[in-house]
Amino acid sequence: MSQVELDPVHFPMPRVQGCPFHPPQELRDIQSAGRPVRVQIWNGTKPWLITGHDRQRSLLTDERLSSDPTHPQFPFQSVGIEARRARTTTFIQMDNPEHNHYRRMLTGQFTAKRMEAMRESIQEITDRLLDELQELEGPVDLVEHFALPLPSLVICQMLGVPYESHELFQEASATLLSQSADRDQVDEATVVLRELARDLIAVKRGRDDDDIISHLVRDHLEQGELTEDQVVDMSLLLLVAGHETTANQIALGTLALLENPEQRDYLQTLTDRSDIARAVDEMMRFLSIAHVGRRRVALEDIQVDHDVVIRKGEGVIFPDAAGNWDPDVYERPDTLDLAREGAGRHMAFGFGTHQCLGQPLARVELQIAYTSLFARLPTLRLHGRASDLKFREDMNIYGVYALPVTW
Numbered sequence: 295m296s297q298v299e300l301d302p303v304h305f306p307m308p309r310v311q312g313c314p315f316h317p318p319q320e321l322r323d324i325q326s327a328g329r330p331v332r333v334q335i336w337n338g339t340k341p342w343l344i345t346g347h348d349r350q351r352s353l354l355t356d357e358r359l360s361s362d363p364t365h366p367q368f369p370f371q372s373v374g375i376e377a378r379r380a381r382t383t384t385f386i387q388m389d390n391p392e393h394n395h396y397r398r399m400l401t402g403q404f405t406a407k408r409m410e411a412m413r414e415s416i417q418e419i420t421d422r423l424l425d426e427l428q429e430l431e432g433p434v435d436l437v438e439h440f441a442l443p444l445p446s447l448v449i450c451q452m453l454g455v456p457y458e459s460h461e462l463f464q465e466a467s468a469t470l471l472s473q474s475a476d477r478d479q480v481d482e483a484t485v486v487l488r489e490l491a492r493d494l495i496a497v498k499r500g501r502d503d504d505d506i507i508s509h510l511v512r513d514h515l516e517q518g519e520l521t522e523d524q525v526v527d528m529s530l531l532l533l534v535a536g537h538e539t540t541a542n543q544i545a546l547g548t549l550a551l552l553e554n555p556e557q558r559d560y561l562q563t564l565t566d567r568s569d570i571a572r573a574v575d576e577m578m579r580f581l582s583i584a585h586v587g588r589r590r591v592a593l594e595d596i597q598v599d600h601d602v603v604i605r606k607g608e609g610v611i612f613p614d615a616a617g618n619w620d621p622d623v624y625e626r627p628d629t630l631d632l633a634r635e636g637a638g639r640h641m642a643f644g645f646g647t648h649q650c651l652g653q654p655l656a657r658v659e660l661q662i663a664y665t666s667l668f669a670r671l672p673t674l675r676l677h678g679r680a681s682d683l684k685f686r687e688d689m690n691i692y693g694v695y696a697l698p699v700t701w
């Protein structure tokens with residue numbers, strides 16, 4: 295069987311200037327061609343790029359593809375992630391059955407029902423931040439004053455992490471998620487975060503607190519089911535994933551609404567929970583912020599097209615937008631349409647066994663954030679021009695570095 299070798303383009307590709315919401319044109323061209331191709335990544339290796347909604351779905355549930363980064367050709371997102379993954383052992387980088395064993399220790403904490411029960415407290419945090427925002431003289435950076443503190447406060451409350459440490463963990467998380475950070479910077483950030491988690495675990499031992507880290511300590515560490523290092527790593531996975539992703543989705547989503555005023559007006563008319571949920575799903579699909587894609591490695595040869603076989607040991611990348619902007623599934627994918635039927639089929643939270651554990655939480659946060667922001671500040675507008683904004687192309691989670699607004 296012949297392998298198709300095209301000249302490998304570099305991945306991730308740059309976006310077209312002036313189109314910050316659109317996936318890179320080169321990626322869209324590869325998707326239109328409809329065949330898996332090889333790309334070149336930062337370390338010179340040439341993993342496969344899988345596009346198309348249905349093909350991505352089918353391969354993301356294929357157990358012949360592994361998330362285990364100890365395989366030699368695992369296509370890491372960056373040197374920093376490679377350095378970090380080598381030292382941690384959380385379920386995001388395990389295959390089943392181990393993955394399920396550890397993930398189950400946390401699933402009860404993130405059920406949709408439990409997150410619904412948190413609606414009131416998330417609304418309170420949101421209202422408080424908006425009260426403080428309204429006190430400020432504009433222009434104000436919405437990332438600093440709203441998008442970042444909201445999910446940070448919520449995840450701190452859930453994990454039992456004092457919010458006073460937010461600058462420390464936000465800065466360290468940003469280093470871990472940067473594609474340009476080097477090994478030393480990542481090591482330093484990892485030390486900072488691990489110390490924070492270890493100190494917290496020490497405080498929580500022997501106490502009866504009702505937060506997630508306390509639950510891990512009481513139910514699993516003290517029972518000998520987890521080591522302290524494992525509790526540290528799980529806590530940090532939740533802390534990092536729990537604020538950075540949602541923060542970027544809030545900020546970039548707000549910009550998308552400001553740039554699409556008819557969609558913002560439509561959002562402001564919504565009162566039904568399921569309509570608001572659909573609008574948020576469409577924002578997730580449209581923005582696909584985890585833009586460096588899912589990363590896997592083949593455990594066996596896998597035939598993926600009539601003349602394409604992914605060989606055992608080869609790396610595989612699933613870029614979010616190459617599924618979420620598939621015109622065979624989403625009509626006019628480049629249009630933000632908050633009333634879109636079927637928007638919930640997107641894979642912005644991943645797909646398969648590693649599908650985002652925190653998605654019920656992120657959904658509630660986003661539903662509250664967008665609706666409350668525009669209800670409280672109906673005249674919200676960008677201060678300056680969108681073309682002057684700096685976008686996070688160099689980070690594993692896409693977004694905007696700062697969003698100056700006024701109202």
Ligand code: HEM
Nearest residue numbers: 385386535536539540543584642643644648650651652656
């Ligand atoms: C807009 C917000 C979010 C986005 C776009 C997002 C995206 C993702 C994606 C794409 C994955 C799949 C990774 C893979 O397949 O390799 C994932 C996994 C994960 N996410 Fe999220 N996430 C968000 C919010 C959150 C929140 C709030 C938490 C909470 C604590 C969280 C915790 C996790 C965890 C623990 C995993 C690993 C799941 C596993 O391996 O079984 N995420 N997320």
